[in-house]
Amino acid sequence: MEKREFMEQLVSQASLDTIDFACDLELALADEVRYLRRVIEVLAVRDTAEESILVRELRARLSDQDARITELRQENRFLRQRLASTAG
DSSP states (O other), rough: OHHHHHHHHHHHOOOOHHHHHHHHHHHHHHHHHHHHHHHHHHHHHHHHHHHHHHHHHHHHHHHHHHHHHHHHHHHHHHHHHHHHHHHO
């Protein structure tokens, strides 16, 4: 059965109350879909913001670790020079 035939048969068998109910249901479902899309959008933005905060925090930690590595390398160089000067 084609779509048009199906719709004609459906409409001919349905009362106005049934059609009104179907229209109201369609509107309610459309509202629900819009609401759920908005919820998904808000959650995506929040997740992105949280991920950005996490990324910034991790970058700050890496920067701190890089600074600490630089300090340790300098200290290591100093100690090697000191050992070389006392050994020689």
